[in-house]
Amino acid sequence: MVSIDEVARFAGVSTATVSRALSGRGHVSDSTRARVESAARSLGYVVSSSASSLASGRTRNIGVLLPYLDSWFFSTVLSGIASALMRRGYDITLYNLSADRVQRASVFETFLRRQRVDGVIAISIELGADETGRLRELDLPIVAIGGPNPRLFTLSVDQLAVAQLATEHLIGLGHRAIAHIGASPEFDIDFHIPTHRRQGFEQALADAGVPTRPDLYEPADFTMDGGFRAAMRLLGRAAERPTAIFAASDEMAIGALLASRELGHRVPEDISVVGIDGHELGEFFRLTTVDQFPLGQGERAADAILDALEAPRSGALREEPGQLPYELIVRETTARLEP
Amino acid sequence: MVSIDEVARFAGVSTATVSRALSGRGHVSDSTRARVESAARSLGYVVSSSASSLASGRTRNIGVLLPYLDSWFFSTVLSGIASALMRRGYDITLYNLSADRVQRASVFETFLRRQRVDGVIAISIELGADETGRLRELDLPIVAIGGPNPRLFTLSVDQLAVAQLATEHLIGLGHRAIAHIGASPEFDIDFHIPTHRRQGFEQALADAGVPTRPDLYEPADFTMDGGFRAAMRLLGRAAERPTAIFAASDEMAIGALLASRELGHRVPEDISVVGIDGHELGEFFRLTTVDQFPLGQGERAADAILDALEAPRSGALREEPGQLPYELIVRETTARLEP
DNA sequence: TTGAAAGCGCTAACAT
């Protein structure tokens, strides 16, 4: 590996000047900079990250904390983060929180404390108080996405408003008998997303003067299979059939869609289905949904971290944690209720 | 951040001893080790990765090169890698190769050359000759998964055998009019996976003395939508309908399944469908498939890299690049052809 | 604008 000394010798300057020219910190004359850059290029020199980090305290590396890698939402957010960081020359190191207590603890006790990262992005994880504390002790900028954590700078989508929007769409189409697949009505420990989406659903109904129908709730686990089974139960019951289904996630909505078809109901003629998320499969299934742009969430988080890092008084996350955008995407699984 | 000196002082030993005790390199008496460990623990000391890397040349970090993050296969393999590496105390940094020429080049010219990693795992990427060269110049252990690259130590599934197995399953059930969704028959530039899977398909037919039927090939792009449309074209044609569909990926198989149903054909009574991959949705759709265990692929790759790193003569990938396992999973989308 | 030199926090010879 070619080192900074060789570049310095080749360009006829000191190593300090090479460092300044290549990093852009400190003043260097244009001609010197050009000479150094060309020397570096022709020697194939790349700054050693460990030497640079040790000397400067900056790593050009961001840690990303997430609970699952093999799940559409997380990997999409991650993809957004990766592209934004790479554009700005940052590396990204992954901390996949496993279910295993000990391993999970080791992320906070060891991995994150190796001084390998300049900041961390935490994607939708429910952090314990101690874990949040550990994160803050790192004394690094931390940006959370969508977590319910008041002690962290958090970028989040207003889940209540999102669910409300989806429900209003159904109500606007004339539906009144609307089923809810997701959280059960009693279920009220703050398991965040399910609960907020249920509250948004109920808010929309209340605003429209539509009474809630306990018989039209079906709890499900946010998977396609869960949505399928919930819809089977729901539509299999003798009671009055709902004319629309609000599913608290796209995967459940797709499951519900498939279940409806399997039972011989046409979507959207016999029954409308709306989801939430903007899942990649939504397009294929022509699913009406509220998109929350996960790719964009990742990019926003990356930008927020980098802004904090490169701000004049570094380390400070400026401004208030923004609300993330969302948008109703009307496709072909919802239709006006025909009398 | 507490440093090694404080631990040394606290434990009443030199920094060298602390280093030895904590890293396990070099001999330290049990009692000293215990004292050092407890000092480190009570002070909350964690080795600084940059200082350690600079001094030792080891980073405890593996780079992972992949083309997509938001795709089931890649994120599943990545998940396997992450868990295996984390178990052994390694970090993982992500290099997501974008389509952008310049950015892609920068991964090889800059990112990977920062000496941030001890080794790299490349997941199913088609690398140019120059890129392969750059990788080898790194002089680090490199493990590829499923790429067609003779110059790299590669862990791969025998795609031909996999396709053959799936096809034999269909033939064994009595099917003869078997459609192929995936590569087109002429399409023979080595776009690796599609081509090999087509060849395995044809091999199985040939072995069973079943002539290939050019009219039963439908090219598709390995997405659910592509599989859906291919099946629609296939089944919509007036000619004799196939009794089974071989889809070269599970996503296409699911698309084909949905298309069949949409056209009023029952699966598997009217038509059998088999896929390849072991996709997470296969379970839900009761899809018969050949699983190639992507999670396991990631774990194997991680183990191979770590073995190379920790081998006596470090850096050497021992043994021949193993073949990865696969397995026919019979579910409910295939059935015996009834006369 | 540039250079000299003192570290950054560890590890690994080399001694003992």
Add this chain to the structure above:
DNA sequence: ATGTTAGCGCTTTCAA
């Protein structure tokens, strides 16, 4: 088994 010490390859004062 342990300590002393010389770097590892940069960045950043400080001085010129």
